[in-house]
Amino acid sequence: MNDKKYVLTGETRMVHRNMVYRIKALRDFTCGDLKVAAGDLGGFVMAERNLGHYGTSWITGNAIVADTAYVSGNALVAGEARVLGHALVSDDARVGDEAVVAENAQITGHAVVAGKAQVFRAGRVYGDARVDGEATVAGDAHIRGAAHVTDGADVRGNAIVQGDAWVGGTAKVADQAQVTGNARVGGHAELRGFTYMDWSM
Secondary structure, eight states: OOOOOOEEEEEEEEEEEEEEEEEEESSOEEETTTEETTTTTEEEESSOOOOOSSSSOEEEEEEOOOOEEEOOOOOOEEEEEETTTTEEETTTTOOOOTTTTTTOEOOOOTTTTTTTTTEEOEEEEOTTTOOOOOOEEEETTTETTTTTETTEEEETOOOOOOOOOEEOTTTTTTTOOOOTTTTTOOOOOOEEETTTEEOOO
């Protein structure tokens, strides 16, 4: 019995001097709200190591998953998004639009990375967190809970944004700083060192 979910087609592109191949579904399944039918074309992978055959994970549109990056579970990578390096997108996570997830970044749970956001180094986005706009998450930063990082915000180092916190504008959160509860950090604010901001209602 062939348990494969997809095959590589002959349609190719070059990404960073590496060839990627458009995929085609071999069976019907549902990935979140997306219904995939046998014969549907998906996005691009470098090799079958980039997208699991088990589960209902999928790559659609012109999205690209390459290098040793891996998409599994019920995760969806869509639009013009790119998942590169050793990055992981799993569980019910969504990466879309023109977002880039790279290096050792992990997007898991019900997290969403969209817009032109970038998550790289060992950045993690999980729970019900969302990163969008032109925001950047890098270093060992964690975005979790129902937190939202957007606009041109930059979260890096060992910073944590969690709870229902919101970070936007061109705010920078770095080092060991934490933004939690219902706190809102925007404008040109900078939180560094061991700063702790908690605005609990």
